[in-house]
Amino acid sequence: MVGIILFIVFGAVTVLSFGLFGLWNFLDEFIWLIKGAVPVVSFFIAIISLFIGINDIRDASARKRELALEEEKEEEVKEVKEETEKSE
Secondary structure, three states, rough: OHHHHHHHHHHHHHHHHHHHHHHHHHHHHHHHHHHHHHHHHHHHHHHHHHHHHHHHHHHHHHHHHHHHHHHHHHHHHHHHHHHHHHHH
């Protein structure tokens, strides 16, 4: 319900702003806003991408360590099986 009320209020403000200021003035201000927002948004995307990249590198190194441990365990199991077969 609140969402519908906010939609009506902001929709009315939008329609009135087109009528009062004109479409061209609104588009000029909108383009000015986009030009100002692009560097800020780009900066935040770059920071988020950096954190994602760091986490990917950490995950890859952890996966390599886990695989190495699993291979070592498999080799130990094979050695134990061979020893038990020889002793029997």
